[in-house]
Amino acid sequence: MKKISKMVIRRLPRYYRYLSDLRNEGVERISSTELSKRLKVTASQIRQDLNCFGGFGQQGYGYNVAQLHEAIGDILGLSMHYKMIIIGSGNLGHALANYAGFARRGFQLVGMFDISEAVVGTEIHGISVQHMSALEAFCQEEAPEIAVLTVTKLAAPEVAEKLAKLGIKGIWNFSFMELVAPPGVHVENVHLSDSLMMLAHHITPHSGKKSKIKE
């Protein structure tokens, strides 16, 4: 497969989400023009992006929704049905365990871990929270690929090292710091406050206000 540029890859989740909705609504085909209205990407950019996968819509037909949806899902790794564990089972860990979006996208939550005795043994979606000391044996048994990190910023680097040694391939990091990827592991750092800051910027009146960075 032709190597797909980073910018195109970044647009794929958005395409995928919209195609999921269309599929659920029973829509069978869609043109690049209709896609562009919804996705805020020009029709020609969409056609260019999809050309990267070696396929073309058909003139007068557009794209077949189910096939496009599956092709993009493949590229996003969703057909791999990766096994996911959550490290840190506080409020955010619980919220992520309940986040319906993941099961729908093919991710299987297979374990949850914490260091706090207070949460060990509590259950979510049939999964019992285990103590961190059980992590090694669990990983050797189950071989999960993805770990969601919702631990303190101090604990995160050490836990990430440990996860890398246990064979985890990808870390989804919510731990308030920019985690550097251990060798052989891909890390996505999530900074929830970034979009909140964007929101605050957009609702703040700026006209006529001067901002000067003093030298």
Add this chain to the structure above:
Amino acid sequence: MKKISKMVIRRLPRYYRYLSDLRNEGVERISSTELSKRLKVTASQIRQDLNCFGGFGQQGYGYNVAQLHEAIGDILGLSMHYKMIIIGSGNLGHALANYAGFARRGFQLVGMFDISEAVVGTEIHGISVQHMSALEAFCQEEAPEIAVLTVTKLAAPEVAEKLAKLGIKGIWNFSFMELVAPPGVHVENVHLSDSLMMLAHHITPHSGKKSKIKE
């Protein structure tokens, strides 16, 4: 103030987060080269971005961390200390209420609301969850600017309309659907699964695999 392009604005939260860390570590000044190593943006792009605010680093000195931090914070609306309410007080609502990042950035959580009797009356950070029926009176009294939406995808559009009428200026939407902004309101739609899909893509071996979109 010169109008700042969208692309520059999108980089500001990252700059802000790193400058916060530097400030906490007591670092007083930093060069664009040092910033670029950490932020994965070229030194020249950084200088260009910061020039948009009408300020320049000083040759041989670089930028003053505290001043740069404050200037960017202003642009991001963080010195406005916006009042925030959370609509939908389930796991995700609770997790967001506890997310330390917000208070640190100057946002004040002033109210939480839900339709479920089971959570009404429960308390987080001194805030008692109120029933949705109390929302109107609350907004007339407190005039919050930002609402965090963690309700079902079906309920979201209606709740958004209501919030717009009650004077909310910005909606931070976690409700699994692309909310269209009511007039006069800015919406940031959060799709947590997007970065998870990026992660899955990066850990999926693709070499030699052909993907073809059938016509």
